[in-house]
Amino acid sequence: MVSVIICKHCKSNNNYKKGFRRTEFRGKIQKYYCKTCHKFFTNDDGFYRMRNNPGIITMSIDMYVSNLSSRKMRNQLKRHLNYKISHISILDWVRRYALRVSRFVERLGYNLGESFYADETVIFREGKQDKFWCCLDWDTRLITGFHYSLSANPTQAQEFLKKAISKGKPKYIQTDAGVFYPRAFKKLFYSNKLSGLTIEHKIQNYQTTHIHNYRIETVFMKIKDRVLDFRGLKALWSAPILMTAIVIQHNFIENHSTTDEVPCDSANADLNLSENRWLDLIHLSANK
Ligand SMILES: [Zn+2]
Structure with a gap:
C-alpha cells in the first residue's frame, strides 16, 4: 500500500517529514512541512479527529459486519480490553466508514468473467x-x-x-x-x-x-x-x-x-491490502 502525501493547504506533494504531533487517542502523528507553501500539516489517515483508536474501530466494524451485534461488540470491548464505548458509536463507525470506503472502491477497475x-x-x-x-x-x-x-x-x-x-x-x-x-x-x-x-x-x-x-x-x-x-x-x-x-x-x-x-x-483489483484489510481500505479512502 503506497500513497503520496499531499499538502492539505495547497495540494502540493513537495514536502518532508518534520516532527510529530501528540494526540490523546491516536498516539504520535507524523507532521509534514510543505516546501511549496511553507506550512506544517498532518496527513489525514482516515481517522482525523476520531476519538478512538483505529485498531478498535476497525476490529469493531469487521466483527459487527461479520456477525456480532453492536451491543455484543460493546460488551466484548468492555470485558476483554476494558474499553468503554456505546453500541451506537459502533454503528456510527460502521456507517461512516462503509460510506467512505464505498466511494473509494466504486472507482476501482476489475477483471470479471462472462x-x-x-x-x-x-x-x-x-x-x-x-x-x-x-x-x-x-x-x-x-x-x-x-x-x-x-x-x-x-x-x-x-x-x-x-x-x-x-x-x-x-x-x-x-x-x-x-x-x-x-x-x-x-x-x-x-x-x-x-x-x-x-x-x-x-x-x-x-x-x-x-x-x-x-x-x-x-x-x-x-x-x-x-x-x-x-x-x-x-x-x-x-x-x-x-x-x-x-x-x-x-x-x-x-x-x-x-x-x-x-x-x-x-x-x-491490485490493492495490496495487509492483514487488517478494513484499516488499509480506510487509509486508502482518506483524502480521496
Ligand atoms: Zn502546501
Whole structure:
C-alpha cells in the first residue's frame, strides 16, 4: 500500500517529514512541512479527529459486519480490553466508514468473467418488505453491483441491472423467474439504449425445472444470513448503508470459502491490502 502525501493547504506533494504531533487517542502523528507553501500539516489517515483508536474501530466494524451485534461488540470491548464505548458509536463507525470506503472502491477497475448471477432478498424493516438486489460474477465471486429498493418492479430491476454491469460486461446474467426481469432486460439490452449492448438473459425457473443452482445459492445464503441477524436495520436511511458494509466485507475482506481467495484479489483489483484489510481500505479512502 503506497500513497503520496499531499499538502492539505495547497495540494502540493513537495514536502518532508518534520516532527510529530501528540494526540490523546491516536498516539504520535507524523507532521509534514510543505516546501511549496511553507506550512506544517498532518496527513489525514482516515481517522482525523476520531476519538478512538483505529485498531478498535476497525476490529469493531469487521466483527459487527461479520456477525456480532453492536451491543455484543460493546460488551466484548468492555470485558476483554476494558474499553468503554456505546453500541451506537459502533454503528456510527460502521456507517461512516462503509460510506467512505464505498466511494473509494466504486472507482476501482476489475477483471470479471462472462457469467453473472442475480438474486433478490426480502429485507424486513419496520413491518415492511424491502428488497436487496445483488449480482455476482461467477469467476471471482465478486459482487458486481447491488441495489436497495422498497418494492420489486421492472423499473427497480432496471436500476439494479445498470449497477450490475457497471464494472464488467458479461455474456449472460442468470436470474430466477421473477416477473419483473424480462421487461427490464428488454428495455435495457434490446432497445439500443445502451449503445447496442446485448446481454443474454438466462432464467432459472425452479418450479418447472426443479433444478437448483446450489453453488451460487450458498453465496447468496451467506449474505441473507447476515441480513436476518441484523438488529440495526431499523431506519430506512440506515439500512442501505449497512448493506453496503456487507458488500464491502464480501468483496474486500473475507476469503471466499470455495475459491479461498478474497473476491477483489481474484478480480485483480491490485490493492495490496495487509492483514487488517478494513484499516488499509480506510487509509486508502482518506483524502480521496
Ligand atoms: Zn502546501
